[in-house]
Amino acid sequence: MSRTTRLFQLMQALRSLPPPATATRLAALMDVTPRTIYRDIDALRGLGAVIDGASGFGYTLVEDAALPPLSFDDDELEALVFGLREVSEVGDSTLAQAANSALAKLRARLPASQAHRLEHAVLNAVSFRPLPEPGIDAAVLRKATWDEKTIRFEYTDAEDRETSREVDPLSVVFMQASLCLLAWCHLREDFRAFRLDRMRSLELTGASFRPRRVSMLRDCLAKMGESCDAGPAS
Structure with missing residues (x-):
């Protein structure tokens, strides 16, 4: 690991861990010695971090x-935290x-007058039932969607x-209490x-x-809007 990467990770750890974060805990998290943490803290201070x-x-x-200075009004901050x-x-x-x-990065840059709004926002999102775990690597799926690459996978429908399937992935959305891929299916031609x-x-x-993903997604959403009972693939 390069020193630059380590310093970046140390900053993120300081943003994320409940303060004060001890050198022992930081060292264990980053798999280095406490002495390295002491040196890196000094280096970050030299770069301007307080x-x-x-x-x-x-x-x-x-x-x-x-991080650059941030300025949000109260409603903007509520929306960001909620999202x-x-x-x-x-x-x-x-x-x-x-x-x-x-959220940790936001917390690090908010003025004290707004910090309590991040910790105690009025709007919140709570899931009392765990979502079904994806059967594939969702990060790989998102990258394929962003890169507009056709994918292939095995699929089990509601009737087992x-x-x-070979599809053109368009977007990953949350609906029907699960994460779903919106796509153009080559098998169904729809x-x-x-x-x-x-x-x-x-x-x-x-x-x-x-470069057809944006226009295809627009058409897909329009079609779904016309059929409110659209469900998972069959």
């Missing part, structure tokens, strides 16, 4: 020089971790019928929604449908 504390007492990130908390509840594990990381927990053996075909 970090309170000392060895033996723990460290608190007071001002994060790596990120919803992602942490309904997103896959990678997105949930990213949402929590983003198994098929092999738009379909596939539950991620029913997908298996995801692979790239090597084909690309660029």
Whole structure:
């Protein structure tokens, strides 16, 4: 791991851990020695980060020089917190971790007058029933969708019928209490929604449908809007 990468990870750890974060805990998290943490804290302070504390007492990130100043009105802040908390509840594990990381970065840069609004926002998102785990790597699926790459996977529908599908992935959405892929299905020659927990053996075909994803997604959403009872693929 390069020193630059380590310093970046140390900043993120200081944003995320409850203060004060001891050198021992930081060292264990980053798999380095406490002495390395002491040196890296000094380096971050030299780069402009305001970090309170000392060895033996723990460290608190007071001002994060790596992030630009942020300014939100109260409603904007509520919307941001609500959105990120919803992602942490309904997103896959990678997105949930990213949402929590983003909240930590917000917390590091908010003025004291607004900090309590992040911790105690009026709007919240809570899921009392765990979402079904995706049967494929959701991060790989999102990248294929962004890159507009045709994919292939095995799918089990609501009647336990198994098929092999080749689709152009358009968007991952939360609906019907699960994460679903909206896509153009080559088998059905139509738009379909596939539950991620029913997908298996995801692979790239090597084909690309660029640059049609945006227009195809628009058509897909329009069609779904016309048929409110549209369900997962069959």
